Amino acid sequence: MKNRLVIFDLDGTLLNTIGDLAVACDYMLRLRNLPTHSFEEYCSFVGNGILRLVERALPEELRTENYVKAARADFLAYYIDHIDEHTTPYDGITALIDELQQRGYKLAVASNKFQAGTEKLIRKFFPTIDFVDVCGNREGVPLKPDTALIDIILEQAAMPREQCIMVGDSAVDMLTAHNAGIHSIGVTWGFRSREELIEAKAEQMVDNTNELLAAIERI
Secondary structure, three states, X not given: OOOOEEEEOOEOOOXXXXXXXXXXXXXXXXXXXXXXXXXXXXXXXXXXXXXXXXXXHOOHHHOOHHHHHXXXXXXXXXXOOOOOOOOEEOOOHHHHHHXXXXXXXXXXXXXXXXXXXXXXXXXXXXXXXXXXXXXXXXXXXXXXXXXXXXXXXXXXXXXXXXXXXXXXXXXXXXXXXXXXOOEEEEEOOOOOOHHHHHHOOOOEXXXXXXXXXXXXXXX
16 A cells, blocks of 8 residues: 555546637637637647636736636636536546555645546546545635645545655646655646656656556655
């Protein structure tokens, strides 16, 4: 049995959520008669929470505090009801999570997605997994790459930092791991590029879930 804690990012790591995020953003933009964006643009917008996603989707001249808050409210009103229509686990992820649990790893989620959305997706796609904690964006807790979410999970799991691994698809996740003093593994199947992971000094990088399992086992 492995005495390790594996903390997963959600969007772009466990789940391909970009379709539902894009549809909800397009809905919000059409309400305002504003231009929508491409798949590639949305991939570059995500990773820092819903507020920043909405802000990046808006024309620069409309990015005032009040306008962004109103746009975010419209986004969330649509997104929470349509959050799982186009979202799916990445290839091999469900089997990987099951295998890690069977091998005795402790598992957790640390996401910049809002808490209710994070919990809803985890309940739907991983109903049999006993996660130590599922941490999303909540009031009073800063987003990754701040270490606050990792600190909450580590306290809940009662695990030392040297036995903790952060798995994610972006520089935000790699920087979070570095800031928290834990191991990092970058996955290349998500929303960001291999080059971004290299620049963010990912400890290991993997291209599929078989490689991810082997990378986790090496730590």
